[in-house]
Amino acid sequence: MRNYLIALDAMGGDFGPHISLLAAKKTLQKYPTLSLIIVGTREKIIPLLKQYDLLDHDRLSFVHAENVISMEDNPIYVLRHVSNSSMHTVLKMVADGDVDACVSAGNTGALMLLAKQALKTIPSVSRPALVSGLPNNCGGHTYLLDLGANLQCDSDTLFNFAVMGSVLCEKVEQVPKPTVALLNVGKENNKGSDIIKRSATLLGESNYINYVGFIEADELFSCKADVVVTDGFSGNVALKSYEGMGRVFLQQLDKAVNSSFYTKLLGKLLSPILKKQFKHLHPDMYNGASLIGLRGIVVKSHGSANEIAFSYAIEQAIKEIQWQIPNSISNRLEAVLSERDCLSHE
Template sequence: MCKLTIAIDAMGGDLGPHIPVLAASKSLQSYPDLTIIIVGNRSQILPLLKKYHLLDHPRLSFIHADNVIAMDVNPVYALRHTSDSSMHIALNLVAKGKADACVSAGNTGALMLLAKQALKTLPGISRPALISSLPNMRLGHTYMLDLGANLQCDSHTLFNFAIMGSVLCEKVDQIDSPGVSILNVGKEENKGNDVIQRAAELLKQTKHINYIGFTEANELFTCQSNIIVTDGFSGNIALKSCEGMGRVFSEQLDKAINSSLYSKLLGKLLRPVLKKQLKHLHPDMYNGASLIGLRGIVVKSHGSANETAFTYAIEHAIKEIQWQIPASISKKLETVLSERDCLLHE
């Protein structure tokens, strides 16, 4: 395994810098060829590094940042006025080739704008997209993009999303010709607006994408699609609806188990079985949404991620580095666009 370096914005999360520091420590133990650069405020980070015995770690270094981008800061303001922030510094480490990827739990809008400015998009890509995986009862998991970076998309943007998602799935999951679908209000070919209809036509015309049709929202966890493509508005609503339903299910299950002495005893017997069966549905396993389409690797962690969830985000960045996702997307995009240009001129 080749050496790799990840820059971590340690100041962006909701739960404080101790979460990314703990996740960094765990990742360094698991990956002997990994080097981590922690970026954050000296007064907060150095005591944590001392507490967790990381001050003299040979594969961990620290860079001070004077500023932090708060979760409620306007992304445009962050772009213009926070060049000394931990997020900005971490992204610039990737831009300058001093790190192979950046992981941050900070302000999503700011991360997207700063990453686009620092790293630029790949040739042929106008907008990066947020992509993450959802649990799938048939396939293990399904990737969905966009999850909120682009609220409005035209058909060509959705087409590019399909290419980017396919490459990520092919490389990270080692799946040949993964199935791609478009999120729609129905599975029938005549359903959906003009943008969706045109995107479907573009995907049907290329032999390099395994387009399998439309997917409805009630099939997100059971569909045969490896990649589901949608605009950021619909994707973000779908994702948060799923998260909300998951919390309701968990709360109702706990309430039912604690409703009587009999149910408590039964729950005590069933809890280990339920925990084992539902382990693959735990949201921590799916933490880490990539800003895909950039010339570098950027992974967005949930702001409320715990140590385990943040560690998964770091592991996702490691996989993207190992499979050189930006270069792979650029190569496939060049092939697909060349084929499409030939079709248009026939």
């Protein structure tokens, strides 16, 4: 097993740097070939490294960054006027080849703009996309993209998203020829916008994409597609709805179990089974959205992530390093676009 080196933006997120440091400690214990670089302000990070007994860890180092990008900062302002932040630093490390990947729970818009500036996109990709594997009814994951990086998309962008999502699912989930669907307001061919219809035509013409047609929102996690493609507005709404319903379901289950003496007794007996059965529904379990389409690996953690969720984001980065996702996407896109050129000249 190869060694992995990942940079963590410790200043991003809603709850401060202690979350990323606790996640770092947890992940280092799990992966003996993993090394981490913690990036943040010295006055915040050093005391926490001492507190969590990480200051002299042989696989963890610290890099000081002068500035911090807050969740409220305007991404355009950050791009034009802010420098030397923890987010800038981790992205530069990836761009310079000093680390294999980076993870940040910081401002999503700023991360996308700065990552695109620092790393550049893969040839033929105009916009990177946010994608995450969400648990489905078959015990696996449905990859949904875009999750909010691009609120509006044309048909060529959606086509590229389909290629990128298909490669990620194929490599990380080990699914040969993943099925790909377009999120739409109906399954019929005459439903949806002109952009969606044009995207469907492009996907249906490609031998490299296992396109299965339109899918509606109530079937997102029914295993009818391994990859679901949509614009960032619809994708973000779908993701937040899924997360909210997952929390409501688990809260209602807990309330029902604790409603009386008998249900508490029954719940205690069934607790191991219930935890095993429904553990995958908790949003912490699928934290870590990948910003794909870049020339390097960038993983975005939820801003509200706890240390368990943040550790899953680090593990997602490890998987993408293992499968060299940027190179795999670049190679597939080259083949797909070559195919489209041939079809257009026939």
